[in-house]
Amino acid sequence: FQFWSLCGNALTPKRGVFGKTGDLQTILCLACARDEVTYSGALNGDIYVWKGVNLVRTVQGAHASGIFSMNACEEGFATGGRDGCVRLWDLNFKPITVIDLRETDQGYKGLSVRSVCWRGDHILVGTQDSEIFEIVVHERKKPFLIMQGHCEGELWALAVHPTKPLAMTGSDDRSVRIWSLIDHALIARCNMDEPIRCAAVSTDGIHLALGMKDGSFTVLRVRDMTEVVHIKDRKEAIHELKYSSDGAYLAVGSNDNSVDIYGVVQRYKKVGECLGSMSFITHIDWSADNKYLQTNDGAGKRFFYKMPNGKEVTNKEDVKGIQWVSWTCVLGPEVNGIWPKYSEVNDVNSVDANFSSHVLVTADDYGLVKLVRFPCIKKGAKFKKYLGHSAHVTNVRWSHDHQWVISIGGADHSVFQWKLIPERKLKDALHIAPQEKLADSNSEESDSDQSDVPELDSEIEQETQITYRRQVYKEDLPQLKEQCKEKRKVASTKKRERPPSSSVRLHFIHGYYRGYDCRSNLFYTQTGEIVYHVAAVGVVYNRQQNTQRFYLGHDDDILCLAIHPLKDYVATGQVGRDASIHIWDTETLKPLSVLKGCHQFGVCALDFSADGKRLASVGLDDSHTIILWDWKKGEKLSASRGSKEKIFVVKINPFMHESIVTAGIKHMKFWHRAGGGMIGRKGCVGPGAKMETMMCAVYGWAEEMVFSGTSTGDICIWRGMFLVKTIKAHDGPVFSMHALEKGFVTGGKDGVVALWDDSFERCLKTYAIKRAALAPGSKGLLLEDNPSIRAISLGHGHILVGTKNGEILEVDKSGPVTLLVQGHMEGEVWGLATHPHLPICATVSDDKTLRIWDLSPSHCMLAVRKLKKALPGGRCCCFSPDGKGLAVGLNDGSFLIVNADTLEDLVSFHHRKDVISDIRFSPGSGKYLAVASYDSFLDIYNVMSSKRVGICKGASSYVTHMDWDKRGKLLQVNTGAKEQLFFEAPRGKRQNIPSTEVEKIDWTTWTCVLGTSCEGIWPIVGEVTDVTASCLTSDRKILATGDDFGFVKLFRFPVKGKFGKFKKYVAHSTHVTNVRWTHDDCMLVTVGGADTSLMVWNHETEGHRESRQCDSEESDLESEDDGVNNKVITGEDHLATVSRVVASNLKFVYRVTDFLPSLIPSIDRTPPVSRALPQPEKLQTNNIGKKKRPIEDLVLELVFGYRGNDCRNNVHYLNDGADIIYHTAAVAIVFNIASGSQSFYQEHTDDILCLTINQHPKFPNLVATGQVGDSADMSATSPCIHIWDAMNKQTLSILRCYHSKGVCSVSFSATGKLLASAGLDPEHTISVWKWQEDPGAKIASRAAHSQRIFVVEFRPDSDTQFVTVGVKHVRFWTLAGRALLSKKGILSSIEDARMQTMLSVAFGANSLTFTGTISGDVCVWKEHFLVRIVAKAHNGPVFTMYTTLRDGLIVTGGKERPSKEGGAVKLWDQELKRCRAFKLETGQVTDCVRTVCRGKGKILVGTRNAEIIEVGEKNAACNVLVNGHMDGPIWGLATHPSRDVFLSAAEDGTVRLWDIAEKKMLNKVNLGHAARGVCYSPEGDMVAIGMKNGEFIILLVSSLKIWGKKRDRRSAIQDIRFSPDSRYLAVGSSENSVDFYDLTLGPSLNRVSYCKDIPSFVLQMDFSADSSYLQVSTCSYKRLVYEVPLGKQVTDQAVIDRITWATWTSVLGDEVVGIWSRHTEKADVNCACVSHSGINIVTGDDFGMVKLFDFPCPEKFAKHKRFLGHSAHVTNTRFTSGDRYVVSAGGDDCSLFVWKCVHMPH
Secondary structure, eight states, rough: EEEEEEEETTEEEOBOOOOOTOOOOOOOEEOOOOTTTEEEEEETTTTEEEETTTEEEEESSSSSSSSEEEHEEEEEEEEEETTSEEEEEEETTOEEEEEEEEGGGTTOOOOEEEEEETTTEEEEEEETOOEEEEEGGGGGGSSSEOOOOOOOOOSEEEEESSSSSSEEEEEEESEEEEEEEEEEEEEEEESSSSSSEEEOOOOOOOEEEEEEEEEEEEETTTOOOOEEEEEEOOOSEEEEEOOOOSSSSEEEETTTTTTEEETTTSEEEEEEOOOOOOOOOEEEETTTTTEEEEEEESSSSSEEETTTEEEEEEOOGGGOOOBSSSSOOOOOOGGGGGOOTTOOOOOOEEEETTTTTTEEEEEETTTEEEEEEEOOOOOOOOOOOOOOOSEEEEEEEEETTTSSSEEEETTTEEEEEEEOOOOOHHHHHHHTTHHHHHTTTGGGGOOOTTSSOOOOHHHHHHHHHOOOOOOOOOGGGGHHHHHHHHHHHHHHHSSSOOOOOEEEEEEEEEEOOOTOOOOOOEEEEESSSSSEEETTTEEEEEETTTEEEEEEOOOOOOEEEOTTTTTSSEEEEEEEEEEEEEEETTOOOEEEEEEEEEEEEEEEEEETTSSEEEEEEEEOTOOOEEEEEETTEEEEEEEEEEOSSSSSEEOOSSSSSTTEEEEEEEEEEEEEEETTEEEEEEEBBTTOOOOOEEEEEEEEETTEEEEEEEEESEEEEEEETTTEEEEEEEEEEEEEEEEEEEEEEEEEETSSSEEEOTTSSOOHHHHOOOOOGGGGTOSSSSSSSOOOOOEEEEEEEEEEEEETSEEEEEEEETOOOOEEEEOOOOOEEEEEOOOOOEEEEEEEESEEEEEEEEEETOOEEEEEEEEESSSSSSEEEETTTTSSSEHHHHHHHHTEETTTOOEEEEEEEEOSSOOOOOOOOOTTTTEEEEEETSSSSSEEETTTTTEEEEEEOOOOOOOEEEEBTTSSSEEEEEETOOOEEETTTTTTOOOOOOOHHHHHOEEEEEOOOSSGGGGGGSSSSTTTOOOOEEETTTTTTTTEEEEEEEEEEEESSSOOSSSSOOEEEESSOOOOOOOOEOOSEEEEEEETTTOEEEEEEEEETTOOOOOOOSSOOOOOSOOOOOOOOHHHHHHHHHHHHHOOHHHTSSSOOOTTTTTOGGGGGGGSSOOOOOOSOOOOHHHHHHOOOOOOOOOOEEEEEEEOOOOOOOOSSEEEEEEEGGGEEETTTTTEEEEEEETEEEEEEOOOSSOOEEEEEOSSSSSSTTEEEEEOOOOOOSSSSSHHHHHHETOOOOOOEEOOOTTBBHHHHEEEESSSSEEEEOOOOOOEEEEEEETTSSSOOEEEEOOOOOEEEEEEEOOTTTTEEEEEETEEEEEEEEEEEEEEEEEEEEOTTTOOOOOEEEEEEEEEETTTEEEEETTSSSEEETTTTTEETTTTTTSSOOOEEEOOTTOOOEEEEEOOOOOOOOOEEEEEEETTTOOEEEEEOOOSSSSEEEEEEEOOSSEEEEESSSSSEEEEEETOOOOEEOOOOSSOOEEEEOSSSSSEEEEEEETSSSSEEETTTTEEEEEEEEESSEEEEEEEESSSEEEEETTSSSSSEEETTTTTOOOEEEEOOOOOOEEEOOOTTTTTEEETTTTTTTEEEEGOOOOOEEEEEEEEOOOHHHHHHHHEETTSEEEEETTOOOOOEEEETOOOOOOOOHHHHHBBBBBBOOOSSGGGGGGTTTTHHHHHHHEEEEOTTTTTEEEETTTSOOEEESOOOSSTTTEEEEOOOSSSOOOEEEEEEOOOOOEEESTTTTTTEEEEEEEEOO
């Protein structure tokens, strides 16, 4: 029984405590009452009453057996049970009355109640036998039967009466029932002896035959259900039986593979049998003349038999003309259509034909009832499907008058009755049968009668064949790089060139792309600019200035664009494995929201709602998913599968935002949002009409009016979902339409723009897009008249038109047309050449055009030539050196030289068959022309004489690139086989040139991609991507490249060594096919293959770089050569790997369990209980005479410790500096500075790793803490973040997260409503949460970096911007909706800046960010650019920085040696220009500050040495608030014999004295070596300390002087003890020995004896009260007793049993068997201590639990209380004197917990 609470997004269960009140048992039902009271019904008939989580009482025997149902209402509770009773109880659960249903007139033996509901004086009861009764309280003996049905097993038998509206069913529940189809009621019921599997009614309606599961069949009279005969001729079940139409015979088919024929008149004598089948019989039908029988069997075979003798008919001719009286068989030509086309499945269980209406109804295994035409000859017929049954529909039949269909469900035991609506009535019936429309079948799936659909338009045809799937998506790059890690490692050992200092910025794009498969993607913005998209860029074009601005957030093809109703925001959707939608501002070009995670492959349509709050999108996955978003929040509101075929448009109804329409190929659907889904209804086109392909759709002037344009040129007008009329509008498809306030504008393939009135009655005006209409201001030339129009929109007095030919035109209302932007059309663009001395370039494309572009500010196309129809497109071009000629290589192997101004032919050649891939004039006079082809030859022509003068042979693959040298004598050639070849011109002789020489040759151009001088341009993922093009600037400094991923990159030339560093730019979508610098290197021109765009980039060299930085610069590889590494970081990195949960499985090193499993015989654990005399006191107790009071609870009082060694930024002020908060182990501590008192937050289940406070005044004293965890499966062990109130310790929210291993940093946003977290998982995820929501909502999450992230921190003034820093990492993040966008910090603006490991972050005004590095510098960033470095802000790493919100001052803390001017803490001004250092007076050689925080005039500092110090800003005075051991584990622990002080000794080489009353550390001694054990002498005047190196020391407490020391052993001293008479000192070591020293002999400490034969190392030792015995517990799980001081082992059990011990710290022995838990093999009990009273024992174990038991506890797995707080290991526990406190010491957490003992009252 568990009680769950939802806090944040974590469900936390509390187990119900049965206690002694009731037995643990199965609980079947429950009801909740007020005041945390819960009532529950148990399996034994008792009712258990819970208050909170505790069982407080039981109502015994409320029912005789299990209580199945309990229902609460205003008057009280009703319960129902297996005993057939319903009981009513009042609100306090006192009985009111009982109703025994078995005793009522409807009752029967075995009635069992499964469900009750009580309202007023009516009670509803549901029984196990599928009945529903209603009981009225005052007539409780007469329950009214509302519903009944079959109950157990499966329901298979169904028969209909031949003349009356009756149906008979029989089931495995052995009942046969007769139902009236008119009254919908059960008329008769009869119980049989066997489960029934089939039924049939004779033709006269008198007999009912039932086939049984045991192979028998029974015939009953329908009138009174009396038996006529019972015959058993078969052993296997009878699955089908049927009477012949004349009623003379009964055919019975069984699972014995046979059909038996019985004569009805001869009292069912067997007259024949049919034995052809090899499998069980499934279906039987008689012929109309009763002479034949057809059967189907389980093997899918169909047989015919002659009647009545049963002879098989094998001749097919005999059966051809047979008329069948019924058709229930699933095989045969008439029912081929019920089977899917390509499958051989046997999943149709039953069919029945309605001959009169020509329909067939089928029942299948998927719960579907389907209607198909009869006969249906072709496989895969169209059908209508009806849902309702759950799994198998076992049988289906028409009623006798064919008005109804009866279907029965196997496992759901239900009988469904359906009404047939004949076709003629369908139209009138639409309003009565929404189910009919709703589930209107999958008829799309069949295309049996699609052949008569008109041909698709060629453009649409083409479009449906475009695939948007890519082999590799940009999203795959990180993984691909990860896979190439080895290559990286090798490469990163070599020093690589820096990326180039200059950069490029996108300046202009020629192209309005995707004219061929996108529509309605062109709009005016608010300010009158024009927004559209090309490649992966959103373009905002200013037509007055002819300039463009770009949104570069996408990284692959944008496929659709929608504009917000206010025309200021735009949504764009792209191609991608996880395709994203960006909503961005057209003014600032910043993303407002990014929607991801829902669409696969791409987004093809978008639409904003009229209020602008919602966005609908359609994906390119196979089912074209439709999603409705709340885009600002980034939330998906609803989703639904759209259609199998492509959807072109989605529109949200402007009047009702819940309604949507989608249009596409043979698809028009009207959707309505329903919760998280959408319900879609197909447009109703009317009988006999086919659904056309819809290309566009808009909503009209009323909420139910929709207008759509079809692929045949019609406009369809829809009202609701019905087609009202169609109007012919265009010749060819209507691609685009736009609704105006009064009317519409449409555009089609015919190149006409038409204006219409508001009902499409009249066409008001048409505009033809013709060259003649072009206005003088046009930026180019129309390619042809009447281009196909793909996008239309209106605004600012103009009509904006986008054409398939890639042109954007503005049509004035009066007629003139202005061309604004244009580009190539469909087909890849490869050819690109820049003019030798003018700012123009030429391109040639597969769209069969050659174009000349102006690159100067006029940005227009100067000339175009359509290459003749006969000529295919081209792949390369080149200007002659004087710029007058232009050579063009074509795809058929020919090439032309044309006049560069007029583009008229000068000369043409055709020598090759395959594509001409590159063409080049020789330098100088351009005498020679080199022409390379895919035939793998290179021809050299003399241009003057127009003759071919040389052929270069020797390439083993097609030629891809070539370059001339300056003398025009040598050609460098690259081939597809990655060869680099050299040929001499003009003859073409091949030369071999060593690579060292190649570099010395002076090349005119460099466009090659192979060779040592450009080795570094090939990316790490070179296998999946090609570098397609390169081009070198004329000063030979910068090489630009283009590759298959769509990246344009700049390298410093020469690029030697692998994987050079670069700057990369994303704008093209897939392949960048060519790149060229202009003649003066001030522009770079690039062309995209599939995106057909020509992009012009400005080259910005270092000198005149604008203050705006270029947008995308980052290299593939981080530099690995920082050279700075720091121990502290490695330690902190290690934190990532050893989560404490995991650590609990790592035993301490000196645990022998690991290597001694075989030596531990299990008997040792529980030695036999001795039968000796009554035992003496086990333990000497010090309060004899008083009444002993057992301890019942421990309450945490104090914690000494602070986690500073591997956590940071984890100390904060609260309450205006009155309190501080910090954490250690699994507790967070609120410490009051004035009183020193502590309070604790103890809800964490494992180590806390990070802590932050909410600084917003609305959330005072609100803390977030993140903890360690192991899995990332969101279970109880996964890491979580707790948000809680520091004052009352109430948890406000728990956020379970996927950061496997742990949460290492948390940060609240400026408003305090959001929380960012960073994880230790391998991907180093960061998440952003709305922590207040119920459940705590994760808004966004993303993998951030391949290496450790240390800090995530929100900008103090923002809810959307934050920064992460980590190993070689600083990233600037923006939260856009639910997406996280990030930018890497860019260093290039500062010469020689290196990406270092960043440890801390702080913020300044005007988007300044400061990050502290591992080398001691602080980097200053403006946005994401490095602008300044504060060198050596500290000498060592800058571990922590703190931004003071009230005055902007910044505190930094680092690792530093204290000196005159320097200190480990510094206070800086807001710009980090001036500072003041503070010294921490800790006495350490170097101070290492891990956290700083600034209050009013005070700075709070946390150090690596586990100290928290408050420093005054004025006087620099230091006040140590908190002390702790700095390294663990703490092994030694000793409490003073009479005072409340105790000692601890730890691995950090210190012994510390703590005072519980004063709540502080009194003293500490540095020993110089790790300490292991510590002990007070009985008087408390001496202290013995055992060391890890085998030495031990005795100090005098008064002076802390050494009284004596000795080292007789080489290995660690595990325990050290004074004897109770102060005479002896026992020293136990891990050398398996205990040494005795006689203290009376003085400080020389000579060993007097030692114990022999200890099997393993010593864990604990205890003296007996008389000092004459010592018990030793060892690591081999043995407890031994020795005499003191002889060291002789005592083996006599009787003697041992009589010893009284002075102390008991052993974890072994009969008396403490119960302290070992069931999980012993996983975790050891490390320590134990029995209280001074001798009646309690407290233990510590590897799970970090402190447990309290009664002592002795000889029973296994004794009852105990457990106390959490420590991390993995608890190493020691001790009681203080008088049992006032328990002190426990932690291993890894270096913390000491002091628990107050709560004693039971007398």
